[in-house]
Amino acid sequence: MTRLAWLDALRGWAATVVAVFHLSPVVLGRDPHLRIYAVVDLGKYGVLLFFLVSGYVIPMSLERHGDLRRFWIGRLLRIYPAYLAAVLITIGLAAAGIMRMPDQLTGETTASVLGHMTMLQDLIGTRGVLRPFWTLSFEMVFYLVVAGLFGWGRHRDSAWWAAGLTVLAAAGPPGDLLGGGVAARRITAVVAVVLLGAVLWAYLSGKRRLALAAGTAGIAATLLPLLNGHATDQVTSASSAQATQMLAVMFAGTVIYRAQHRQTARPAAAAVLALVAAGTAVRTSPGVAAAVAGTFAIAFLLRGRRLPKALVRLGAISYSLYLLHLPVLAVIRWSTPDPVLTAVAFVVAAPAVAWAAHRWIERPAQALARRDIVINIATQGTDARTGSFGKRYESV
DSSP: OOTTHHHHHHHHHHHHHHHHHHHHHHHHOHHHHHHHHHHOOHHHHHHHHHHHHHHHHHHHHHHHHTOHHHHHHHHHHHHHHHHHHHHHHHHHHHHTTSSOOOTHHHHTHHHHHHHHHHTOHHHHTOOOSSGGGHHHHHHHHHHHHHHHHHHTTOTTOHHHHHHHHHHHHHTOOOSOTTTSSHHHHHHHHHHHHHHHHHHHHHHHHTOHHHHHHHHHHHHHTTHHHHHHTTSSTTSSOSSHHHHHHHHHHHHHHHHHHHHHTTSSOHHHHHHHHHHHHHHHHHHTOHHHHHHHHHHHHHHHHTTTSOOOHHHHHHHHTHHHHHHHHHHHHHHHHHHOOOHHHHHHHHHHHHHHHHHHHIIIIIHHHHHHHHHHHHHHHHHHTHHHHHOTTOGGGSOO
16 A cells, blocks of 8 residues: 555545535435535535645645646646546436536536636636536646746745635635626636636746746636636535635645645644634534544544555545546436435446546546656656756755
8 A cells, every 4th residue: 555545545535425425315315415414514525625635735746746847747637538528428418318417508608618628617607517527626726826836936835825815715805706797707718718728838838937927827816716706606616705715725735745744834834724724614614624624634644554445446536436426326317216226326336437437538648648758758858857947946
């Protein structure tokens, strides 16, 4: 078992919780599901746990390699293939009458399609073809901000970002400044596509000046959750305050990593984490905040021990499980109305479909990313290994 198996176990647990949360109203019925929801929102719990893990892992991965070009190639080939497969599967099931597409896809086609291209749909103000896609908007913003901070050599400022975002969330920012109307959402979606395309092109070009400009644009992506976190009732975050707080949770994961490796003073890290936890309790619920913090803390304390193999294996397929469990559930519900049969079929089919997607979509894409990196190192020499920005940006 690898030294980072505890993170895989957390991913596996989080994905399972989200999947069970969506299965719950089908099996238990709407009223019992809502009673559980009133006590603790298991969906938010699973998602925030994912966010905390991403906050810990992503900067670690970027700084270990010290190469923004390599980071973005790896990220894009890690997230887009399975995401596109989920989109195509959902469209196919909708065409067969098994699933329903969101109304915005026809009513606001330009903004919706462009939002899906960038994965920023939820923060633009349009609903994803699958509801769980909303979290990918936050992941993309986090990637952009972290890469920008790394490019400017400010990647150790995680504690300031976690605390600052929590304070900004408490200030009650506007919810729909960039997407309060149909035309505004269309403009925001077009700008997002142009800027994201330019940012990625700049990073992949390997040119320092372009990458620094891209870093500035990437950091500016913070404006989406800060000013447009609830542009319409179609999106998941209840307000820009909640959206900003969720980004703060991701930076809290980075603060834990910094404190563990003594890159941030531990008393300061503890104070920041307490502030983020308090802000999360206000923006979601005290129960969710406590459950997320407690689950991560337990896994962190057990990181040197053997963990359940089932959770670790689920962690390996967690991304595909997260993306595809709703289409699987839709097919099962279409096939049988019986809640017991639905539950049994879902427990078997959802991991099986996720494993297949991981085996034949995710892994080949990741292998392609590694091959591109090998070719880059062979053809470009030292710059490809240390990063086009040189020694100042190497991992520490």
